[in-house]
Amino acid sequence: MRxxxxxxxxxxxxxxxxxxxxxxxxxxxxxxxTIRFYGWKPSAxxxxxxxxxxxxxxxxxxxxxxxxxxxxxxxxxxxxxDHQGEITYSVIGKEDLFPKDIIASYRLICGWxxxxxxxxxxxxxxxxxxxxxxxxxxxxGNAQTRRGGVLLQHGTILHSVDxxxxxxxxxxSDEKIKDKMIATVKERVTSVSQQKVISRDExxxxxxxxxxxxxxxxxxxxxxxxxxxALELVEKRYLTKEWNAMR
Amino acid sequence: xRCEEKVKGGKxxxxxxxPKDGKAAKVRITGDFFLHPEDSINALEQSLEGVDLTSGEDxxxxxxxxxxxxxxxxxxxxxxLARIFKRxxx
Numbered sequence: 001m002r003x004x005x006x007x008x009x010x011x012x013x014x015x016x017x018x019x020x021x022x023x024x025x026x027x028x029x030x031x032x033x034t035i036r037f038y039g040w041k042p043s044a045x046x047x048x049x050x051x052x053x054x055x056x057x058x059x060x061x062x063x064x065x066x067x068x069x070x071x072x073x074x075x076x077x078x079x080x081x082d083h084q085g086e087i088t089y090s091v092i093g094k095e096d097l098f099p100k101d102i103i104a105s106y107r108l109i110c111g112w113x114x115x116x117x118x119x120x121x122x123x124x125x126x127x128x129x130x131x132x133x134x135x136x137x138x139x140x141g142n143a144q145t146r147r148g149g150v151l152l153q154h155g156t157i158l159h160s161v162d163x164x165x166x167x168x169x170x171x172x173s174d175e176k177i178k179d180k181m182i183a184t185v186k187e188r189v190t191s192v193s194q195q196k197v198i199s200r201d202e203x204x205x206x207x208x209x210x211x212x213x214x215x216x217x218x219x220x221x222x223x224x225x226x227x228x229x230a231l232e233l234v235e236k237r238y239l240t241k242e243w244n245a246m247r
Numbered sequence: 248x249r250c251e252e253k254v255k256g257g258k259x260x261x262x263x264x265x266p267k268d269g270k271a272a273k274v275r276i277t278g279d280f281f282l283h284p285e286d287s288i289n290a291l292e293q294s295l296e297g298v299d300l301t302s303g304e305d306x307x308x309x310x311x312x313x314x315x316x317x318x319x320x321x322x323x324x325x326x327x328l329a330r331i332f333k334r335x336x337x
Binding site for chain 1: 256258259261275276277278279280281282283284285288319321322
């Protein structure tokens, strides 16, 4: 099985989610399994499929900061995607390429991230359900969906973390305040640059190595058909209030 | 009526109920859990609509399990949802 690797590119939040979905659709039609790396420009907030937009996000503050807000097709939590602070990936392929057990498939793909961090001398481990941690501190969050026989997992690897901005755009529930959330998150979240003096480019190089290790792969691009479909999905889904505010 | 709870494992689940004549007329389940396939959330919510607000947790959990069928709820359990439903409705 030959994998298609799509080099890092930056898009707005709507296009990023639309490209992941367009690739998923093309894989149903026979396109090769694909690993894509991307960034968010402008910075953005994504929320999980089941989350309430108004409960999770300070919509006005995001607008004031010029940030996009988008609902993902995947479950999980709200994420602040700092333009400079992280690298996001997606892994998309037919379900039969991956373990049937969902946690096992998270473990497999997260293992590629752990291998990548290992190349940088950072010892990380998988924390079920969907996190990767260095010690007790989270460094990567991941989310997966399986639709139409295709598995999509995307996630972020933190290069640097701006907890203050994160909590200015994400709302904090009473339950979370009980956990002394903000102070706790500063203690419970880490980033590659907090572990070692490593540039974002070095992190990306390690991710490319870790994700492709042992795979037959070729560097590819998004096809014109995928890009056109993504542009259509931006208009029909990811930019609409019906989608983003459906919960 | 609304209740949210961080369940065992750390996921947050929130249930909102619009009551009418002692029953749950409308139910909304939100949170950072996972559910495969995702569309099953509609069946879970609908299974609780029309439920008497005095129903016991066991009955509510049984309804949720039936609605869940082969779908996989990850990061929360039907029992968690039933408990949160009861807390929201009390």
